[in-house]
Amino acid sequence: MSLDDLYKEVILDHYQHPRNRGQLADPDVATRGHNPLCGDEVLLAVKMDGDVIQDIAFGGRGCSISQASASMMTESVKGHEVADASALADGFKELMSGGGSTDGLGGNEDLEALQGVKKFPVRVKCALLPWTALLEIIDRWETSGKNSQN
Numbered sequence: 709m710s711l712d713d714l715y716k717e718v719i720l721d722h723y724q725h726p727r728n729r730g731q732l733a734d735p736d737v738a739t740r741g742h743n744p745l746c747g748d749e750v751l752l753a754v755k756m757d758g759d760v761i762q763d764i765a766f767g768g769r770g771c772s773i774s775q776a777s778a779s780m781m782t783e784s785v786k787g788h789e790v791a792d793a794s795a796l797a798d799g800f801k802e803l804m805s806g807g808g809s810t811d812g813l814g815g816n817e818d819l820e821a822l823q824g825v826k827k828f829p830v831r832v833k834c835a836l837l838p839w840t841a842l843l844e845i846i847d848r849w850e851t852s853g854k855n856s857q858n
């Protein structure tokens with residue numbers, strides 16, 4: 709099996725069997741990301757427990773890359789502290805924007821598989837969409853939601 713096939717297999721698996729797809733009953737923060745170039749839409753919602761992303765779910769519709777990336781992203785950050793999720797998002801953005809280093813991914817092989825997308829520059833925005841939504845959620849939580857938690 710070539711590396712290309714491996715990339716495709718991992719991405720297809722997440723696309724066809726998305727993790728954490730659905731809705732949260734009582735999210736603390738939610739947002740919607742949109743990639744007009746491709747028509748991708750990602751709805752993202754999180755439930756916080758202190759500094760930990762207790763639960764996360766995504767919805768929306770779009771191409772296989774955007775949906776697989778959303779599935780991988782939710783799986784990667786669920787149960788983790790916000791600081792770790794934020795660092796992972798930065799590491800992934802760095803990788804996809806041409807950094808070329810997977811150092812920031814903490815050995816997450818599924819995410820590493822997404823770097824095959826870099827060969828198709830148009831699709832990089834698809835892969836980044838859910839991560840941009842995650843960073844927006846973290847930003848919002850840190851500026852407002854965090855303080856209003858009881």
Ligand code: ZN
Pocket residue numbers: 743746747748770771772773774831834
């Ligand atoms: Zn797309």
